[in-house]
Each structure stands twice: as structure tokens, then as C-alpha cells.
Amino acid sequence: MRILLNGESRELEGTTATLADLVRSLDRLPERLAAAVNEEVVPRERWDQVGLAEGDRVDLVRVMAGGSQQAEPTERAPHEAGPAEGDALVIAGVPLRSRLMAGTGKFSDPRAMRRALEASGAEVVTCSIRYMDLTGSGDDPLFLDQLELSRFRLLPNTAGARTARDAIHMAHLAREATGTSWLKLEVIGDPETLWPDPEGTLEAARILVSEGFAVLPYTSYDLVTALRLEEAGCATVMPMASMIGSGQGFIDWSSIRRIVERVKVPVIVDAGLRSPSDVAMAMELGADGVLVNSAIARASDPVGMASALRLAVDAGRLAYRAGLMPRRETAEPSSPARGVVRAS
CATH class of the missing domain: 3.10.20.30 (Beta-grasp domain)
Structure with missing residues (x-):
């Protein structure tokens, strides 16, 4: 047969x-x-x-590094501020202490991945769904052995899907393999830029939401697409800062801010972030969180970079809640104008 x-x-x-x-x-x-x-x-x-x-x-298919277990709150070092009281991020009814989500791909080895994820303080980590290697010569499929899964909530993604049908099939397999209905939805419209396909993403999102998935969709920084994804019942919207893996930072920060101001579900900035300053900027714009992979995995010191991004998330969030000073087109002196001492 x-x-x-x-x-x-x-x-x-x-x-x-x-x-x-x-x-x-x-x-x-x-x-x-x-x-x-x-x-x-x-x-x-x-x-x-x-x-x-x-x-x-x-x-x-198997679960592998790349892009549910209920995560316990991650312990923080004494010097780290962490979230303000009552300021937890809530996604699909689940409160999260950390606003930094982390990817598991591109690391040099699983042990480096584990150390970096622990340093990041992330509670949500992505994983991919791929065909099982039938030859016995592929990568070690047991990368999850390196993770203490009681500390992390798995977020399987549909990376590589080109159509809504592909994404839906992958989602069903992911739910069976991981036991979680949380899903990072990706439907790619252009293979060169990995730009998300808005039509395919919306089609898949509507179907998957109706099937009980908590859908976290990767999207562009287009406001209308974000609004339609929210209307479809998605648990978040995840606009890109720039192309996946590019490290270009923000291409259009004003569009991200516009999405933050208009949608009511959490906004998680995803893709293209490179540095702590990029991450802090996302949080200062009012984003509810960030998802970072390449910036950590491709750093010379992934553990050090994970720690830096963790602090940047907290600093940016605190700055947003404190309220940034308004921008001005002209200078404004800090000292009183009256009583200036002048030479005679």
C-alpha cells in the first residue's frame, strides 16, 4: 500500500x-x-x-524551535522594577507579568536558547510546527527538553504558511501537538519580504476564532487591517516594526502609535526590533508588549542582550505610564526668564 x-x-x-x-x-x-x-x-x-x-x-509534525503550559510568574532580581501594581498584561483572560515575549529560533544551540530565555524573564515563547524528520539525520527535535515548561506558555506559530488553508491546517496540528489553543497566526503574502497577507490573515483569523483559538495575528502596521483583526475576535494584534529578522527597527512608528490609540485588544510589536532602544520606543508608544527573537539570538551575547531587553521593556512601560513631555517646535528655557544676571 x-x-x-x-x-x-x-x-x-x-x-x-x-x-x-x-x-x-x-x-x-x-x-x-x-x-x-x-x-x-x-x-x-x-x-x-x-x-x-x-x-x-x-x-x-513536531514542535521545534522557532517562532498550553500555564506559566508561573517569573522571579525577578531585586534591582528590577517589574510591572507596576495592577498593570499586568492580560491576553485571552490570562494575566502575564512579563511584557516581553521571546522566540526560540536561530540560537546557536538549545542550551544557549534556554539561558537567554531565562534571562529575558519571558513567560510566552514561540515554537514552530514542522514535518517530523523521517531520515533520522535532521536537527534534534527535542529542543523542549531544554525548557522548564512550567515556567513558559508555548505560543505555536504558523510560520511558513502562504494561504489561509495552510495556516488553519497548521493551527489544528499545533493545538494537538502542544495542548494549547493559543496561536501566533502568520500568513505570508510575499516570500522575499515575509510581508503578511492581510486577506489571508483575516480569513484564517475568522475561522480559527470560531473554532476556539486565541489568535495572536502577525500583521503590518496598517491601521485598517488591525481594526478588522480586532473585529474578527483576535486576542491581540501584532504589527511589525519592520521586516522579520531585518533589525531595521521602526519604519513607521507613527502608524504603530495610531494602532495603539485605536484598537482595544493588546498590541504586541513584532518583527524587526534590534536594540533596547527599539524595544523601549515600542513601549513608550503605548504598545502592550513586544515579541523578539533575532535581536536576542543573533547578539554576540544572547544572555546579556536578553537581560538588556528585559530592562528596556520595563523602562519603556514606566515612561509611558509616567507620561512623556510634549514635543515642541521651539526651545523653552528651564530656568526663569526673570532675574538673569548680566555683566554691566
């Missing part, structure tokens, strides 16, 4: 087999494995009940 397994033709012995038989025939199986037959996700407890037929498409 011939089936299509993870996009490749595969011959199975005999004329009958169940999904469980297929899975048992493979080596190096990760614990967080999800399966779908003909794009229908099959819960693990039903694998031995689902028979395979000639020509069936089977997808076996």
Missing part, C-alpha cells in the same frame, strides 16, 4: 495498516507529535482506530 507521508511517497508493508502501525514503524519519535490523515487531525488516543488506505495523505 502506497501513501503520501509528509509530502513524500512511501510504501507500507501489507495491505492494511493503522495510523498507530505507521507511527510505531518510525524511529526517534518526539513526545509532542501530532498526526493528520487527509488534513484531518487525529487525536493520539485514536491512532489505533484509524485505518490507512491507498493514496492517503499523512502528516506527522
Whole structure:
């Protein structure tokens, strides 16, 4: 019997087999494995009940570094201010102490990732859903072994999805693999710039919200798209500062501020942030949080950069709550104009 397994033709012995038989025939199986037959996700407890037929498409995916466990509040060093009393970030009804979310991709090794995530104080960390390596020669799929999952809430993403259909299929597999309904939704419209597709993102968001997902959508800094995503029931909107992984910082900070002023759900600035000053600026604009990956993973000292960004988030938030002085087109002296001492 011939089936299509993870996009490749595969011959199975005999004329009958169940999904469980297929899975048992493979080596190096990760614990967080999800399966779908003909794009229908099959819960693990039903694998031995689902028979395979000639020509069936089977997808076996795993959780890996890249882009639910309930996170406990992360302890802070005594010198760190942390959030003000009553100023917790709440997403989908869940209060979070940290306003810094972190990605898990691009690190030199899983141990470096773990140390950096711990230094960041992040409670929410992204992960990707990818086909399981069937050759045994791919990357170690057990990167989650490096994380103390009681401290983190996993945020699987649909990175790589080009259509709403792709994103929805990945979302269903992600929920099965991770046990969380939280989802960072990405539908990419242009592969060169990784610019989000507004139409595909909205289509997927509406469907996934109706299916019980807490959708955190990656979007551009277009106000109307952000408003439509909020109307669709998304738990947040996540406008880009600039292109993913570019480190260009803010291309259009005024549009981010406009989104912050208009939408009522939390605004998480995502993509393109490079430095603590970028992160502080996002928070000073009134953003509710930031999601950072490359700025930490690509730094010469990821742990040091994670600590710096953690402090920048707190400083920017405190500055926003304190109220920044208004900008002026002319100078205004700080000292009194009257009584100036002059030489005779």
C-alpha cells in the first residue's frame, strides 16, 4: 500500500495498516507529535482506530524551535522594577507579568536558547510546527527538553504558511501537538519580504476564532487591517516594526502609535526590533508588549542582550505610564526668564 507521508511517497508493508502501525514503524519519535490523515487531525488516543488506505495523505509534525503550559510568574532580581501594581498584561483572560515575549529560533544551540530565555524573564515563547524528520539525520527535535515548561506558555506559530488553508491546517496540528489553543497566526503574502497577507490573515483569523483559538495575528502596521483583526475576535494584534529578522527597527512608528490609540485588544510589536532602544520606543508608544527573537539570538551575547531587553521593556512601560513631555517646535528655557544676571 502506497501513501503520501509528509509530502513524500512511501510504501507500507501489507495491505492494511493503522495510523498507530505507521507511527510505531518510525524511529526517534518526539513526545509532542501530532498526526493528520487527509488534513484531518487525529487525536493520539485514536491512532489505533484509524485505518490507512491507498493514496492517503499523512502528516506527522513536531514542535521545534522557532517562532498550553500555564506559566508561573517569573522571579525577578531585586534591582528590577517589574510591572507596576495592577498593570499586568492580560491576553485571552490570562494575566502575564512579563511584557516581553521571546522566540526560540536561530540560537546557536538549545542550551544557549534556554539561558537567554531565562534571562529575558519571558513567560510566552514561540515554537514552530514542522514535518517530523523521517531520515533520522535532521536537527534534534527535542529542543523542549531544554525548557522548564512550567515556567513558559508555548505560543505555536504558523510560520511558513502562504494561504489561509495552510495556516488553519497548521493551527489544528499545533493545538494537538502542544495542548494549547493559543496561536501566533502568520500568513505570508510575499516570500522575499515575509510581508503578511492581510486577506489571508483575516480569513484564517475568522475561522480559527470560531473554532476556539486565541489568535495572536502577525500583521503590518496598517491601521485598517488591525481594526478588522480586532473585529474578527483576535486576542491581540501584532504589527511589525519592520521586516522579520531585518533589525531595521521602526519604519513607521507613527502608524504603530495610531494602532495603539485605536484598537482595544493588546498590541504586541513584532518583527524587526534590534536594540533596547527599539524595544523601549515600542513601549513608550503605548504598545502592550513586544515579541523578539533575532535581536536576542543573533547578539554576540544572547544572555546579556536578553537581560538588556528585559530592562528596556520595563523602562519603556514606566515612561509611558509616567507620561512623556510634549514635543515642541521651539526651545523653552528651564530656568526663569526673570532675574538673569548680566555683566554691566
